[in-house]
Amino acid sequence: MVQVGNVLVSFDVLTKPFACDLAACHGTCCVEGDAGAPVTLDEVAEIESLLPEIEEDLTDEAREVIARQGVAYSDPSGELVTSIVHGKHCVFCQKPLDSSSQGSQPTLCAIEKAYREHRIPFQKPLSCHLYPIRVSRFGECYALNYNRWDICQSAVLKGQREGTPLYLYLREPLVRAFGQAWYDELLLVTSELHNQHLI
Ligand code: SF4
Numbered sequence: 001m002v003q004v005g006n007v008l009v010s011f012d013v014l015t016k017p018f019a020c021d022l023a024a025c026h027g028t029c030c031v032e033g034d035a036g037a038p039v040t041l042d043e044v045a046e047i048e049s050l051l052p053e054i055e056e057d058l059t060d061e062a063r064e065v066i067a068r069q070g071v072a073y074s075d076p077s078g079e080l081v082t083s084i085v086h087g088k089h090c091v092f093c094q095k096p097l098d099s100s101s102q103g104s105q106p107t108l109c110a111i112e113k114a115y116r117e118h119r120i121p122f123q124k125p126l127s128c129h130l131y132p133i134r135v136s137r138f139g140e141c142y143a144l145n146y147n148r149w150d151i152c153q154s155a156v157l158k159g160q161r162e163g164t165p166l167y168l169y170l171r172e173p174l175v176r177a178f179g180q181a182w183y184d185e186l187l188l189v190t191s192e193l194h195n196q197h198l199i
Contacts (some may be wrong), residue, residue: 001143002193004186007178009167012146013133014190015199017159018166024154027107029131031089032151035075036082038127044072044080047111050120054092057110062091082125129173133166142178 001008039047048071055063065083071091075081083091094108109128114120123129132155134147146166159169167174167186175183193199 002189004189005178005182006141007182008141008143009186010143010145011199013144013166014193016146016156016166017162017164018132018146018152018155019158019162019164019169020152021154021158022106024158025151027109028151029149030093030107030109030128033088035079036072036084036090037125037131038079038081039072039125041080043122043125044070046122047071047125050111050114050122053120054110054114057094057113058091059085059093061085062089062093065091126173126177130170130177133170133174135177 001010002014003009051066051071058066062083062085065085069083072080072082085091085093090109092110094110094113109124111120111122112124115123127135132147132149132152133144136143136145159165167190171183174186190199
């Protein structure tokens with residue numbers, strides 16, 4: 001790990017190739033797994049306030065879950081995460097959940113879709129934006145690690161083809177999370193590690 005400001009960054013984040021290939025993976029990270037995406041209380045409040053703009057893009061089942069338990073819940077470890085349908089689909093998946101259409105087109109996030117259509121100012125939860133980097137917080141310090149998931153194999157291959165390591169592919173969410181000055185320092189530190197053949 002290397003420390004940049006108050007953030008510890010694993011060498012995997014600096015070296016492992018990654019670039020999402022939606023045509024190959026169909027955005028499966030939004031529909032697989034056994035919990036929703038981590039969210040902060042501020043993000044929950046923001047999403048709740050934007051619900052009227054995105055609700056029409058959600059499935060009936062997702063709307064029922066949101067009506068029953070809200071847009072987020074605490075997972076078994078106590079972490080606040082987005083609500084899910086059938087124990088795995090994020091409620092904000094826009095794609096119909098019927099099996100006939102599954103796999104034929106990428107899963108779309110209803111929040112991001114509304115953002116791209118300039119209907120709302122919030123892009124998506126930061127944890128989704130940063131994936132597969134996961135952030136752990138220890139008081140005033142943070143640690144960034146690469147969360148490997150076999151459904152992302154196509155992203156590893158695309159990252160290899162394009163020569164894109166995680167920290168470059170995820171420049172935008174890293175700047176969103178920690179600021180441009182921090183990211184610029186990360187670039188300098190990484191360049192120095194390369195010069196010293198440490199990574
Ligand atoms: S994080 Fe993984 S599953 Fe999700 S879009 Fe990227 S490659 Fe696909």
